[in-house]
Amino acid sequence: MEIKIRRRGRDIVEKTVAKNEEEEEQPLSPTARLFHAPEFNCNIISVIGLKGKIEPDMIIEGIKQTLIKHPRFSSTLVNSGSNSSQEPKWVRTNVVVEDHVVIPKIETQNVNADAFLESYVSDLTTIPLDTSKPLWEVHLLDLKTSDAENIAILKIHHSVGDGMSLMSLVLACTRKTSNPDEIPRLPYKNPSSSGSTYGSRGGSRLLLLVMVIWSAIMMVFNTVCDALEFIATILFLKDTETPIKGDFQLTKSKRMCIVHRTVSFDDIKLIKNVMKMTVNDVILGVSQAGLSQYIKRRYGEQEESMPKGIRLRAAVLDLADMMAKGSTCRWGNWFAYIVFPFSIALRDDPLEHLQRAKSIIDRKKKSLEAVLTFIVGNFLIKFIGVQRSANVIKRALSNTTMSFSNLVGPIEEISFYGHPVTYMAPSVYGHPHALTMHFQSYNNKMTISLTVDPTVINDPHRLCDDWEDSLRIIKAAVQERGSHSVG
Incomplete structure (x- = not known):
């Protein structure tokens, strides 16, 4: 296997716009500054499967007309050194696409094309972006894999934006294949009507008042409990040392392995509708079942070899909905996270995984944990500095096991600068977890992306198999329950 990299155009470094021209400078947000600390040099890699032959000139021209018009994609980072007395800023520059x-x-x-793609993407995790230029790259691979005819890879530093804001921008650069003049849309949940349910009777109003007071009490109680757990996690509360938990006591660059698997979104929606749950409930429940099966195998085939009471928690990202109609969310890194405890055990009834996941999510919805982690993170950066904050947050994340996120994608086929898209598989690396699970819906499919430390998880495809098997088993159990209820 031979790879020869050829960069189109001249090998030059962009120069900043002349001072007599309008020049835009913006300071980095606290989270963006954190992502440039050695402990969190985070990058986003999104693998996009394409149909048909790649036309590089068409893609380059499309980027010139769309992507680089956004300030973050046409700005360099200045004064970013650790010894700089000034805060780092984004400064607009001339971009040679x-x-x-x-x-x-x-x-x-x-050479196996799928294995080649995985090796290529893994190699990208070891190569830092050139900080003298805007922090993004597009790789175009003339490579026919098992699920795409060609591949485009977007590599973007996480300081440029969070997952949802980047998704909103990427979608703005795509069009529906059914209507090339129309921007794709995301599914929206219609707001439920309020006020009419309770009528005007005094008893109903009193009941509503009691429910509001009780909800406020539970919100305060749950938030306090989550805050205490967050503090304990920073200080001493560690997850069980399972076969999927990495050791990140020492800071060092690692070559990460990134794989993906695509399943039918219809199966997830069927489970959601029958069980009266959300998509997030189903994904977390299936993930809990898949992780239980995988960890059991890693411990050994005998069930008693897996320890009881495993503590395994995930940092579940809570992303701002940049695509919501009428949203006033700002561009950048405006996200927090909640700590989600997975119940790792083998269940006689596979639907218990769904029910346990839903009960935890319902409880987390009655807490301000996500707001708390966002505020604490910004407070730490402001008052103790980026480096010390990075150490604190790294310690908290290192005491958990994994990261988890779910992004909503377009509901119909889209094209990437004239190239129809078959799948989108976003991932992130650079944070202190040996396993990160990303879920991306698109065109009635769901793509699972796993980012793993291969020294800890050397068989990520087997974990994908266990997730897919768990989805199939849970779907069968749901269908059986539905048939019994009908009968």
Whole structure:
């Protein structure tokens, strides 16, 4: 296997816009500054499967017309050194798009294309972005894999934006294949009507008042409990040392492995509708079942070999909905996270995984944990500095096991600068977890992306198998329950 990298255009460094021209400077948000600390040099990699032959000139021209018009994609980072007395800023610059587009010459004779793609993406996790230019790259691979005819890879530093804001921008750069002039849309939940349910009777009003007071009490109680757990996690509360928990006591760059698997979104929606749950409930429940099966295998085939009472928690990202109609959310890194405890055990009834996940999520919805983590993170950065804050947050995350996120994608087929998209598989690396699970819905499919430390999890495809098997088992149990209820 041979890879020769050829960068289109001249090998130049962009120069900042002349002072007599309008120049935009913006300071980095606290979270963006955190993402440039050595402990959190986080990058987003999104693998996009395409149909048909890649036309590089068409993609480059499309980027010139859309992507670089956004300030974050046409700005360099200045005064970002740790010894700088000034806060780092985004400064607009002239962008040579060709210098951000990488077209490798691939020799894949007698080479498995899927394995080649995984190796290529893993190699990207070891190569830092050039900080003298805007922090993004597009790789175009003339490579036919099992689920796409060609591949585009977007690599973007996480300081540029969070997952949802980047998704909103990428979607703004795509069009529906059914109507090339129309921007794709995301599914929206219609707000439920309020006020009419309770009528005007005094008893109903009193009941409503009691419910509001009780909800406020539970909100305060749950938030206090979550705050105490958050503090304990920073200080001493660690997850069980399972076969999927990495050791991040020492800071060092690692080569991460990124794989993906695509399943039918219809199966997830069927479970959601029958069980009267949300998509997040189903995904978390199936993930709990899949992780239980995988960890059991890693411990050994005998059930008693897996310890009881495993503490395994995930940092579940709580992303601002940049795509909501009428949203006033700002661009950038405006997210927090909640700590979600997975119940790792083998269940006789697979639907218990769904019910346990839903009960935890329902309880987390009655807490201000996400707001708390956002406020605490910004407070720490402001008052003790980026480096010390990075150490504190790294310690908290290192005491949990994994990261987890779910992004909503378009409900119909879209095209990426004239190239129809078959799947989108976003992932992130650079944070102190040996396992990160990302879920991306698109065109009635769900793609699961796993980012793993191969020294801890050397068989990520087996974990994908266990997730898919768990989905199939839970779907069968739901269908059986539905048939019994009908009968």
